[in-house]
Amino acid sequence: MTTFVPKSPYQNNFIWLWNVYRNSMQDESTLVYVNGQLLPRDKATVSVYDAGFLSGDGIFEGLRIYNSKIFRLSEHIKRFLDNARVLEFAPKYTFDDVRDAIRKVVEANGHLGVNYLRLQMSRGVTKSPAMDPTYSLFSPTVVIYPEIKEPIYDKKGIRLMTSHIRRIPPDALDQKIHTFNKMNSLLAKLESNRYGLDDAIMLDKEGFVAETSTANIFFVKGDTISTSFPNACLNGITRQTILAETPKLGYKAVEKNHSLFDVYTSDEIFLTGTVGEIAPVIEVDGRKIGSGTVGEVSKNVSNRYMKIVNEQGEVP
Ligand SMILES: Cc1ncc(COP(=O)(O)O)c(C=O)c1O
Known part of the structure; x- marks a missing residue:
């Protein structure tokens, strides 16, 4: 099987390439779940008439496995099913259907060291290419x-820029819908890749910080840790975990608006998300954040997060 090696978005190309190579070699043995079947990667396919391919009509979740258990499994499944309900995918899947499918994948792949699952559902196969959901013929496609x-x-710190591409406001598209159709985020990420940076901050239509292309963002000022309101950003499960956990570490945790003034004058900044965990930010738009190194608060928050992900996982 030929392996596609993506261009490194990181500063250290050698480590990035080595990880891509190592992971792709192991990934070749993994079995992918496609509508109830477990298939080798190169046999795992969906129809060219699938609504996900034709119109980005689908939803996803990213889940991390720590010590054979999945962190916040129930929350991820509930968010997934809420999204399917909002998009009126039919027939409906139950919590147990999704959990059973996840269990099947973990049982089949756990011994390979699989530590991340991407769960996707589209409206399914349609009778012809169109933006009409009534064209859908069967059940949703689940992968x-x-x-x-x-x-x-x-984790040693990342560098961001502010993208000129704004987040979509909730009156145009409710950002709680966890769709994989995120063209504006993709354009923002392309922009940051072009400048050799790790990701881009995206502002809402008022000019307040929403999030990056793939993660929520937190700011530290004194003993206060703050993040954007979940209006023009996803209400991430990691975000909710950090808001609940940081007061236990002695910090004040609040949701508020942040302009670029607040960004540049923060003591520390970090990103949150299942796929990137807690990622300290050391530079934005060429300006050092705080001392320009990973700050103490970010370290404390990250340590706390790694402790609870290892303690509070759920067996699927
Ligand atoms: C746009 C966006 N923001 C934030 C997140 C982080 O969400 P979570 O913490 O639930 O993984 C994701 C994850 O997929 C995302 O796509």
Whole structure:
């Protein structure tokens, strides 16, 4: 099987390439779940008439496995099913259907060191290419990709830029819908890749910070840790975990608006998300954040997060 090696978005190309090579070699043995079947990667396919391919009509979840258990499994399944309900995917899947499918994938791939699952559902196969949901013929298409995936951001600190591409406001598209159709985020990520940076901050239509292309964002000022309101950003499960956990570490945790003034004058900044965990930010738009190194608060928050993900996983 030929392996596609993506261009490195990181500063250290050698480590990135080595990880891509190592992971792709292991990934070749993984079995992908496609509508109830477990198939080798190169046999795992969906129809060219699938609504996900034709119109990005689908939803996803990323789940991490720690010590054979999945962190916040129930929350991920509930969010997935809520999204399917909002998009009126039919017939409906139950909590147990999704959990059973996940269990099947973990049982089939666990011994390979799989530590990340990508769960996707589209409206399914349609009778012809169109933006009409009534063209859909059967049930939704469900795919679960098992992965061996390192956290996507460098824990030694990442560099961001502010994208000129704004987030979609909730009156145009409710950002709680966890769709894989995120063209504006993709354009923002392309922009940051072009400048050799790790990701891009996206503002809402008022000019307040929403999130990056793939992660929520937190700011530290004194003993206060703050993040955007979940209006123009996803209400991430990691975000909710950090808001609940940081007061236990002695910090005040709040949701508020942040302009670029607040970004540049923060003591520390970090990103949150299942795929990248807690990622300290050391530079935005060429300006150092705080001392320009990973700050103490970010370290404390990250340590706390790694402790609870290892303690509070659920067996699927
Ligand atoms: C746009 C966006 N923001 C934030 C997140 C982080 O969400 P979570 O913490 O639930 O993984 C994701 C994850 O997929 C995302 O796609």
